[in-house]
């Protein structure tokens with residue numbers, strides 16, 4: 001690892017207490033990828049740095065160090081995306097995806113800008129699902145697990161036109177049933193993903209299932225706690 | 239010395255100073271301290287109603303008959319109850335989560351006794367819930383979750399707002415600010 005001081009813009013994804021007056025922050029930076037930094041935090045009356053290290057704030061961060069854990073030298077807030085109630089949970093879901101799926105120290109500029117766009121949408125719009133789908137889509141693409149929506153994995157040929165297809169998270173699309181682990185998706189949903197149009201309600205469920213099942217495969221059995229919380233909340237209202 | 243280091247703000251040097259002080263000069267006090275800690279650990283448990291620390295089955299606030307049955311204030315920590323009691327004129331009851339929802343730390347509704355809170359809301363006495371969780375992202379998620387629980391039961395919710403600095407924890411806020419934030423709580 002480099003030893004000189006570095007600077008990048010970035011967002012705190014998660015923080016946990018470390019000793020009495022410090023926190024370990026996982027920061028998703030624009031130019032250095034995901035890093036873990038130690039930051040001193042004042043919790044006393046009038047303490048200001050606690051708010052800077054909250055998620056969903058674009059910071060200009062200076063840090064220095066070698067190895068896994070770096071030390072933060074300064075952090076200045078550049079922009080705040082105020083996420084309230086349900087949007088805050090959606091934001092944490094994005095953070096959880098980034099924590100589990102991105103590697104440390106590998107810059108991911110496209111994911112970074114998509115993340116920022118997502119926070120903007122979550123802060124400004126009333127419907128959150130399209131923004132989340134777009135973020136999931138970009139994340140899969142940029143991590144090298146983009147969906148192949150043109151090939152029939154059973155035949156190896158171009159997918160023939162049909163009303164519906166079978167989707168298997170590991171193998172992809174087919175027009176005949178490949179057996180266990182696949183589910184039926186309407187052609188409309190595939191078309192929506194091709195066009196990256198995530199706003200249509202009619203196929204939202206199928207699109208969500210395709211992206212979620214593919215993400216689950218990458219997570220390799222690791223459960224997403226924020227998604228569980230979404231489910232718990234749905235249960236409250238039924 | 240290692241045992242003392244579990245206390246917040248006590249590093250190795252301080253722990254050493256404390257230990258030597260107790261052993262050299264304050265052996266009687268050390269005994270009292272040891273006994274007190276032991277009794278506290280044996281006697282102090284969680285209130286059956288609000289989950290705060292208490293020596294009894296039900297804490298003093300929950301067993302008081304003179305408070306407003308219609309209001310329930312949700313806080314993260316026992317220290318928040320003390321802070322609100324000292325700084326505001328709130329006269330309802332409390333529910334202490336002993337934490338906040340934090341999916342990324344694996345803390346879910348069951349860890350905060352929200353099932354217990356649900357049962358309490360089902361008793362049908364509470365008409366207003368005041369969400370006094372910290373103004374952090376996790377505090378916000380927690381407030382949102384509880385407001386959904388309340389909404390499903392047609393209970394009004396409000397959230398403390400102005401004055402509390404973002405990222406701030408109630409325990410560390412001055413009483414004027416906290417009192418103001420409490421008075422100017424908004425529908426949530």
Ligand SMILES: [Zn+2]
Nearest residue numbers: 285288297300
């Ligand atoms: Zn109680």
